[in-house]
Amino acid sequence: MRVHGGCALVHTRLSIIDVAGGAQPLVAADDVAIIVNGEIYNDPALRRAMPNAAFVTGSDSETPLHLYERGTSAQDCLGFLARLRGMYALALHDPAADRVVLARDPFGIKPLYYAEAEHGIAFASEPQALIAAGVVAPAVNATARDELLALQFTTGAETAFTGIFRVLPGEAIVIERGRIAHRRILPALTAGERPVEITAAETAFDTAWHDTVEAHQRTDVPFGMFLSGGIDSAAVLTMMARINAAPVLAFTAAFPGTDVADEREAARAVAAAAGAVHVEVEVTAADFWRHLPAIAAAMDDPAADYAIVPTYLLARQAARDVKVVLTGEGGDELLAGYGRYRTALRPWPFGKRPWRSHKLAEIDVLRVSPGAWRMGIDAIETQVARAGFSGLQALQAADCAAWLPNDLLAKLDRCLMAHGLEGRVPFLDPVMAAAAFALPRGLKIQGNRGKWILRQWLGRHCPAAAALAPKKGFTVPVGAWIAAQGPRLAPLVARQAGIAEVCRPEAVEVLFRASEAKHGNALWMLLFYALWHQRHILGRRSAGDVFAALQ
Numbered sequence: 001m002r003v004h005g006g007c008a009l010v011h012t013r014l015s016i017i018d019v020a021g022g023a024q025p026l027v028a029a030d031d032v033a034i035i036v037n038g039e040i041y042n043d044p045a046l047r048r049a050m051p052n053a054a055f056v057t058g059s060d061s062e063t064p065l066h067l068y069e070r071g072t073s074a075q076d077c078l079g080f081l082a083r084l085r086g087m088y089a090l091a092l093h094d095p096a097a098d099r100v101v102l103a104r105d106p107f108g109i110k111p112l113y114y115a116e117a118e119h120g121i122a123f124a125s126e127p128q129a130l131i132a133a134g135v136v137a138p139a140v141n142a143t144a145r146d147e148l149l150a151l152q153f154t155t156g157a158e159t160a161f162t163g164i165f166r167v168l169p170g171e172a173i174v175i176e177r178g179r180i181a182h183r184r185i186l187p188a189l190t191a192g193e194r195p196v197e198i199t200a201a202e203t204a205f206d207t208a209w210h211d212t213v214e215a216h217q218r219t220d221v222p223f224g225m226f227l228s229g230g231i232d233s234a235a236v237l238t239m240m241a242r243i244n245a246a247p248v249l250a251f252t253a254a255f256p257g258t259d260v261a262d263e264r265e266a267a268r269a270v271a272a273a274a275g276a277v278h279v280e281v282e283v284t285a286a287d288f289w290r291h292l293p294a295i296a297a298a299m300d301d302p303a304a305d306y307a308i309v310p311t312y313l314l315a316r317q318a319a320r321d322v323k324v325v326l327t328g329e330g331g332d333e334l335l336a337g338y339g340r341y342r343t344a345l346r347p348w349p350f351g352k353r354p355w356r357s358h359k360l361a362e363i364d365v366l367r368v369s370p371g372a373w374r375m376g377i378d379a380i381e382t383q384v385a386r387a388g389f390s391g392l393q394a395l396q397a398a399d400c401a402a403w404l405p406n407d408l409l410a411k412l413d414r415c416l417m418a419h420g421l422e423g424r425v426p427f428l429d430p431v432m433a434a435a436a437f438a439l440p441r442g443l444k445i446q447g448n449r450g451k452w453i454l455r456q457w458l459g460r461h462c463p464a465a466a467a468l469a470p471k472k473g474f475t476v477p478v479g480a481w482i483a484a485q486g487p488r489l490a491p492l493v494a495r496q497a498g499i500a501e502v503c504r505p506e507a508v509e510v511l512f513r514a515s516e517a518k519h520g521n522a523l524w525m526l527l528f529y530a531l532w533h534q535r536h537i538l539g540r541r542s543a544g545d546v547f548a549a550l551q
Contacts, residue, residue: 001025002033006120006178007093007100011035016219016324016422017043022059028069029054031095036061037125038088038110039422041215041429046083060086068092068101077101078172078184085215085430089167091123100175106188107330107428108169108405111301111413115164120178127164128300128536136163138537140498146370149502149525150358152304153407155376160302161536169405188430189397191388194438198456201443204435205453212432213239213326216424221323224249226314227271227278229263231451231458232328232337234270234465236426238458240326241274250276251318251325253283253310258477266466273464281317283310285481293542293549296531298418303410304528306476312415319419329408330427333399334436335451336444341395354395359522365507377402392441404428479520482527486515492550493526498533 002009002025011024016039027033040046043060046067047053053066067080077099087109092101102123104112114123115136122135131138139162144154157165167173170186196204213236217223225240227233227250240248252267264280271278288309295312318325332338340354355377360366377398384397409425416423426432436453443453448470458467482489490512494505508526511519531549534540542549 002027002093004031004033004093005095005098007095009033009035009091009093014323014417014420014422016221017060018058019220021057022061024059024061026057026059026062026065028065030069032065032069032092034061034065034068034090034092036064036088036090037112038086038090038105039218039424040064040084040086040088041218042083042085044218061090064088064090065092068094077174078103081172081186087424087428089125098177101172102167102175103172104167104169106170106186106430107400107409107425107433109409109413109425109428111410112167113159113164113301114167114173116180121175121180123167126300127159127161130164131161131536136161138539139163140501140533140537143372143375145502146373147376148302148304149360149529150370150373151355151377152525153403153410154302155380155402155406166301169401188400188428188433189389189393189437190434191390191393192438193390193393193440195440196443198443198453201439201453202457202460205457208432208435209235209239209426209457210243212426212429214243216326216426216429217243219324222249222321223324223326224251224318224322225326226250226311226318226328227252227267227276228328229261229266230328231454231465231467232331232427234462234467235331235454235458236326236328237270237274237276238462238465241276242461248274248276249279249318249321250274251279251281251314253281253314255310255477256282256284258480260475260477269464269466270462273462279317281310281314283313283476285484287313288478288481289485289545289547292527292546293531293535293544294418295415296528297535297541298414299410299532300414300536301406301410302529302532302536303407303414304525304532305407305411306478306524308411308415309476309478311411312418315416315419315421319421323420324422324424325416326424326426327412328427329412329425330404330433331451331454333396333404334427334433335439335454336392336396336441337450338399339450341392341450342445342448344395345391359519360503360525363511363519363522365503365511365522365526367502367504390441392444393437396437478524479517482512482520482523483515483517486512486523488547489527489550492547493530496530496533496550498537499526499530 009025024035025033040060046063071080087105089110089112141162144160147154174181254264384394412423446452455467458465490509494509
């Protein structure tokens with residue numbers, strides 16, 4: 001902790017690089033101080049470029065401090081951020097200038113929030129820290145809530161809490177004399193496709209992928225990876241196995257005794273081909289009911305993606321052996337893996353744009369029609385349309401601005417950090433992302449297959465990954481688990497204060513008692529929101545299971 005003038009910096013460290021000597025805040029000779037949540041992957045290169053800098057630790061978090069000292073001018077105090085290759089949320093205090101800089105990496109891998117109060121501005125890695133400190137009272141932002149119930153995540157600067165805002169992906173906020181002076185966005189993606197022949201593209205992909213995965217393995221603590229049955233994580237493991245002499249530790253989730261696709265067979269084949277130590281984590285209905293209140297507690301900035309369940313339990317298991325895991329998030333967005341891209345690109349009238357329906361509105365349980373729920377998505381789509389992206393790139397860029405940071409990356413960060421585990425996403429490394437996003441459409445999509453160049457690369461380097469098999473998608477059997485307990489849940493969910501604010505309780509009770517398969521996502525959304533509201537708005541803590549928490 002450091003208190004200097006009107007600025008206090010407090011940091012709880014997950015020690016990854018320079019475990020013994022990298023305690024934060026880090027303070028330079030001119031009294032500029034910094035705290036960083038994340039990793040700066042080009043730290044070794046940046047240090048070599050500053051041979052006269054007075055480094056006092058081996059921590060990669062110290063490098064931005066010296067970049068700021070050397071690059072700051074009266075006209076620009078944010079230029080140092082463009083040199084960072086990594087994932088980060090940082091706060092830098094320059095007492096001589098009476099300035100605080102808050103900044104977040106371009107993809108929004110690491111979270112950062114702030115609230116403006118009478119006494120100034122408070123910031124934290126989690127909204128619940130601002131609430132616990134008494135900076136903001138816990139109150140629902142109705143517009144964001146309606147968006148959450150439609151999309152399962154929220155977009156833009158506003159959060160589900162009134163008065164708490166996100167620092168946007170790539171955004172830097174300059175605070176002077178206790179008030180926001182100006183902002184700047186460092187974009188994650190640049191418009192334009194680079195024509196390239198397939199052989200040259202595969203060679204360039206291999207080079208960039210090797211460099212990126214190697215950089216993401218730089219750590220002073222044990223590391224592993226999450227392995228699904230898909231090709232993104234297979235590509236991560238394949239390159240990790242090439243780089244590492246020792247077997248990689250790979251963790252896979254499975255759902256025994258359910259109707260969802262079991263990814264273990266595919267994961268086992270890839271793990272065996274890579275010589276990995278493979279750990280299978282079985283996720284059961286009992287686990288779901290026991291751990292869901294704790295998972296909702298971790299998701300203070302709510303993302304109601306049912307994949308939070310296996311992600312949380314994988315992290316719980318992995319934390320026994322490692323401190324860092326690499327994952328495959330970002331592969332679908334950067335290499336056009338989603339079927340919705342191909343659907344949206346079909347010629348009129350067959351094309352269909354994503355995020356067009358509100359499931360709860362369609363089944364008539366809401367008190368009023370949620371008219372503004374698409375406002376955030378509409379704003380993002382308008383923004384990317386003006387940026388000069390191609391049709392496919394515009395779809396990818398919209399996902400990278402909305403779905404990726406506020407659902408997938410939020411899920412990963414919250415579920416892993418709840419267990420003291422750092423998640424790294426090599427597909428979203430600036431070097432790799434730039435190389436992938438600039439590829440022409442034909443190297444991303446061919447016929448009914450996305451991620452074409454990745455499939456070709458895997459076909460050469462890991463045939464066991466079955467790279468040309470159709471994409472199956474990842475499914476968690478939450479609908480079946482909830483349906484089995486529908487009559488018991490019906491009165492418990494229906495009478496929750498958060499649910500009653502937006503839904504007709506009698507309609508919710510009927511919905512849970514019926515528990516039809518087609519309404520599985522709606523049942524999940526309502527159950528998650530009931531638990532989230534209990535914990536984060538009403539402040540009720542429960543050490544019991546779902547049923548105890550809802551009493």
